[in-house]
Every structure is written in C-alpha cells, then in structure tokens.
Amino acid sequence: MSQFAVIGAGRFGESVARTLSEKGSDVILIDTDEEKIRDLDDVVTHALQLDATDEKAIKAAGIEDVDAAVVSVGRDMEASVLITMLLKEMGVRYVVAKATSEAHYKILTRLGADRIVFPERETGVKVANSLINPTIFDYLEVAPGYNIIEIKPPREIVGKSLEEAKVRSTYGVDIIAIKSLHPVLDGAGESDLEEEVKIVPAADEIIREGDTIIVIGAEKDLERLRG
Amino acid sequence: MSQFAVIGAGRFGESVARTLSEKGSDVILIDTDEEKIRDLDDVVTHALQLDATDEKAIKAAGIEDVDAAVVSVGRDMEASVLITMLLKEMGVRYVVAKATSEAHYKILTRLGADRIVFPERETGVKVANSLINPTIFDYLEVAPGYNIIEIKPPREIVGKSLEEAKVRSTYGVDIIAIKSLHPVLDGAGESDLEEEVKIVPAADEIIREGDTIIVIGAEKDLERLRG
Numbered sequence: 001m002s003q004f005a006v007i008g009a010g011r012f013g014e015s016v017a018r019t020l021s022e023k024g025s026d027v028i029l030i031d032t033d034e035e036k037i038r039d040l041d042d043v044v045t046h047a048l049q050l051d052a053t054d055e056k057a058i059k060a061a062g063i064e065d066v067d068a069a070v071v072s073v074g075r076d077m078e079a080s081v082l083i084t085m086l087l088k089e090m091g092v093r094y095v096v097a098k099a100t101s102e103a104h105y106k107i108l109t110r111l112g113a114d115r116i117v118f119p120e121r122e123t124g125v126k127v128a129n130s131l132i133n134p135t136i137f138d139y140l141e142v143a144p145g146y147n148i149i150e151i152k153p154p155r156e157i158v159g160k161s162l163e164e165a166k167v168r169s170t171y172g173v174d175i176i177a178i179k180s181l182h183p184v185l186d187g188a189g190e191s192d193l194e195e196e197v198k199i200v201p202a203a204d205e206i207i208r209e210g211d212t213i214i215v216i217g218a219e220k221d222l223e224r225l226r227g
Numbered sequence: 228m229s230q231f232a233v234i235g236a237g238r239f240g241e242s243v244a245r246t247l248s249e250k251g252s253d254v255i256l257i258d259t260d261e262e263k264i265r266d267l268d269d270v271v272t273h274a275l276q277l278d279a280t281d282e283k284a285i286k287a288a289g290i291e292d293v294d295a296a297v298v299s300v301g302r303d304m305e306a307s308v309l310i311t312m313l314l315k316e317m318g319v320r321y322v323v324a325k326a327t328s329e330a331h332y333k334i335l336t337r338l339g340a341d342r343i344v345f346p347e348r349e350t351g352v353k354v355a356n357s358l359i360n361p362t363i364f365d366y367l368e369v370a371p372g373y374n375i376i377e378i379k380p381p382r383e384i385v386g387k388s389l390e391e392a393k394v395r396s397t398y399g400v401d402i403i404a405i406k407s408l409h410p411v412l413d414g415a416g417e418s419d420l421e422e423e424v425k426i427v428p429a430a431d432e433i434i435r436e437g438d439t440i441i442v443i444g445a446e447k448d449l450e451r452l453r454g
C-alpha cells in the first residue's frame with residue numbers, strides 16, 4: 001500500500017491529496033492552517049496541523065517512511081526551499097516540489113528535489129500549443145523517451161491500409177490517428193479545406209495522399225521517420 | 228497567420244504569451260500593470276496597458292478579430308468573469324479562461340467560456356497519478372474525448388498476439404503498451420516482482436496472464452472495456 005505525504009494544502013496540494021486518496025493511497029497531509037486540516041480530515045488518512053519547517057514535528061509524523069512527499073507550501077519560498085532540503089536530508093526517497101517562479105524553480109533544482117512542477121508555466125505552455133494545434137494531441141511526452149507527433153507518412157505506405165502498412169514491424173511506431181483535409185464550400189461559397197481526424201482508425205483504413213499521421217514511438221524511431 | 232489575445236500577464240498568461248510568440252503567432256497582450264507591459268513589450272506583437280473590463284478600450288485594441296483569447300487575470304474573480312462575458316458577447320470565436328477556484332470554474336462554465344483551465348487542480352491530478360503509476364503515461368486526455376488508460380485485458384485476448392487479438396476492430400481501441408510483472412530475487416534473496424513495460428509492442432507480442440495493457444481510445448469505448 002503506497003504512502004505519501006503532502007505538505008501544504010493549497011489548491012495544488014489539495015488536488016494531489018484528494019486524487020491520491022481517491023485512488024486508495026495512504027496520505028499524510030500537513031498544513032499550519034487549522035481550517036484546511038479540518039476540511040480535509042475525512043478525505044486523507046491523517047491530516048496534521050504542523051509547521052513543516054519543524055524537523056522534529058514532521059519526523060514524529062512519520063515523514064521519513066513515505067514513498068514520496070509533495071512540497072506545495074506555495075508562496076512562502078523560504079519555507080518551500082527549507083522543507084525540500086530537510087526532506088532530502090532525512091532520506092525521503094522521492095520529493096516533488098512546486099515552484100512559484102523561475103528563480104524558485106532554479107533553487108529547488110539545486111537543492112535536489114527529484115521533480116519540480118510549475119503548474120502555471122506548464123499549463124500555459126500546454127494551452128498555447130493546443131491553440132496553435134487545436135484538433136488534437138498535446139504532442140506530449142507520454143513516457144520517458146516516447147512521444148506523440150504528427151508527420152507526413154513515408155511514401156511507401158501512402159495508398160495502403162493500416163493493416164497492409166505494417167507500421168509497427170517496419171518502423172517501430174504505432175499510428176493512433178490519421179488527419180485528412182477535405183475541400184468544402186464555406187458559407188460564402190468559397191472553396192475551403194476542412195480537417196478531419198480519425199482517432200484509432202480501423203485496420204482497413206487507407207492512408208491517402210495529403211494525409212498526415214499521428215504516431216507514438218520512441219524518440220529515435222520518430223527521428224528516423226521524420227527523415 | 229494566427230492571432231491571439233492574452234489578457235492578464237500573470238505567470239500563466241505570460242507563459243501562454245511567450246509560447247505563442249516563440250511559435251511565430253501574433254500576440255496582443257493586455258494588462259493594467261505598466262511594468263509587466265514593459266517587460267513583455269519585445270516578446271509579443273503588441274503589449275498594451277489597458278483595463279480589459281473597459282469594452283471600448285479592448286475593442287480599439289482589435290480584440291474582436293483574434294482567433295482566440297485567453298483570460299488570465301487571476302485572483303480578481305470579478306474582472307475575470309466580466310471580461311470573459313464581454314469577449315463572448317463581442318463575438319470572439321474562442322475564449323479560454325483560467326479559473327482560480329471551484330466556484331470560479333463553475334461560473335466561467337455558465338458564462339460560456341469555450342475552455343476553462345485550472346492549472347493548480349489539473350497539475351495536482353497529473354502529479355498524483357504519476358506518483359501512483361511512476362513507470363509510464365500520465366493517463367492524460369490526449370484529445371477531447373480520448374484517453375490513455377491502463378486496464379486488465381479482456382479474457383478472450385489473453386494468450387493471443389496483438390495481431391490475433393484484433394483489438395482495433397473488436398473494441399475500437401489501440402494497445403500502445405503491455406505491462407508485465409516478472410518474479411525476481413532481490414538483493415536480500417527475497418522473492419520480488421519487477422515491472423516491465425513494452426511500449427509499441429511488436430504485432431506478434433503475446434498478451435500473457437497477469438499482464439495489463441495500456442490503451443488509447445474514445446471514452447465510451449474505454450468505459451465498455453473497463454467493464
């Protein structure tokens with residue numbers, strides 16, 4: 001049974017604590033604010049009103065034994081940095097720290113946080129990318145070393161069905177969607193191009209001239225395919 | 228050439244504006260804070276010091292013609308809600324609004340924002356899921372209505388190869404990875420289970436007893452599969 005600690009019940013910390021608890025994990029939640037502790041008392045395993053910069057107090061709370069700790073005390077950069085350092089010194093295996101500015105991000109990196117998240121910046125990048133490419137996929141890294149990208153299909157598979165193309169065995173990647181452009185007449189009787197995306201296309205779907213394919217694969221296989 | 232408006236240069240808004248500009252889009256940035264406008268003046272196309280609740284002022288700035296607008300004035304819920312409503316009334320095609328609380332989120336939905344983001348909550352869910360499932364995939368929504376999830380394979384495909392299982396045509400989903408547990412002896416000579424994940428497995432890979440599969444598909448198809 002996984003056990004986690006969440007330090008700081010701001011909006012991010014509360015979201016982490018709730019999600020972990022809903023999925024059946026043990027969660028120790030720590031915050032100085034009594035009201036937050038009371039509100040989350042029946043959501044998490046233990047909700048403790050403590051100052052997490054107090055090393056003795058958090059040790060007594062069993063923080064050294066958790067599988068991972070999330071430090072989300074937000075705007076108090078000094079507390080966030082101090083707590084992160086304390087946890088790594090105590091030997092907590094995996095520490096996620098939330099940054100609230102670029103400078104904060106850099107400091108947390110140097111202190112050895114195992115992972116740093118910056119929700120406002122990361123979500124901003126994601127929203128911007130989805131505005132530029134609205135139909136689909138965040139072109140995100142789905143797993144370390146694996147990406148989802150959109151490319152022109154290799155010449156030799158144009159005109160073939162997914163089944164005939166044998167993309168997995170030939171290129172080591174998997175086609176998860178096909179994007180086509182169809183000429184249409186718009187409201188003003190003007191000729192226009194409309195995009196259609198078939199996600200998880202059927203095995204007999206044909207890859208046509210002018211289509212692009214959205215594939216998942218290892219970075220080096222994607223590099224080779226992109227040409 | 229895509230043109231966007233970003234209203235509110237907080238950390239989220241700045242991140243959206245920078246990313247859009249880096250990718251070559253035209254960006255009109257609006258904020259009341261002179262210092263922020265000055266700092267971002269050479270990053271975006273136009274950085275304008277305006278109060279975005281002033282309908283005349285933002286109309287004069289050309290806000291009606293943008294492809295999409297992002298409302299990220301943050302903590303001032305009243306301004307955020309008012310600006311979102313103004314933009315939709317003016318006929319701005321696509322409005323993304325940033326929520327700062329659950330209540331704010333609900334209000335923005337009722338006002339017709341086309342998309343609402345809540346960075347702290349969304350990143351919290353993502354971090355929690357990746358702590359529970361550290362090897363792989365954020366179980367993210369890869370496209371509207373499509374997800375990547377991990378499930379036990381349906382009984383009838385256990386023992387079959389990917390090719391034989393014909394998962395696309397039978398279930399409408401695509402297997403992008405197979406996760407297996409292998410018994411190993413750990414450092415102390417103790418019997419332990421080690422996880423192995425094959426991403427983009429070959430067509431002849433067998434789905435074995437005890438394996439889980441990571442699939443992409445439409446929400447209703449995934450629901451049906453999860454049983």
Ligand SMILES: Nc1ncnc2c1ncn2[C@@H]1O[C@H](COP(=O)(O)OP(=O)(O)OP(=O)(O)O)[C@@H](O)[C@H]1O
Nearest residue numbers: 008009010011012031032033051052073074075079
């Ligand atoms: N030393 C501390 N020990 C324990 N909890 C703390 C400490 N300092 C701050 N906190 C708590 O951390 C929580 C988050 O802090 P704050 O609201 O400043 O961050 P935030 O970055 O705005 O959060 P979010 O963006 O996630 O909403 C608060 O509930 C606060 O009481």
Ligand SMILES: Nc1ncnc2c1ncn2[C@@H]1O[C@H](COP(=O)(O)OP(=O)(O)OP(=O)(O)O)[C@@H](O)[C@H]1O
Nearest residue numbers: 235236237238239258259260278279300301302306
């Ligand atoms: N009426 C308004 N018109 C234009 N800009 C505004 C208005 N009200 C607030 N802003 C600007 O919006 C920006 C973001 O506001 P604020 O910092 O309160 O939000 P936030 O949610 O903390 O931001 P973030 O979390 O993205 O850092 C500020 O730079 C502020 O000057």
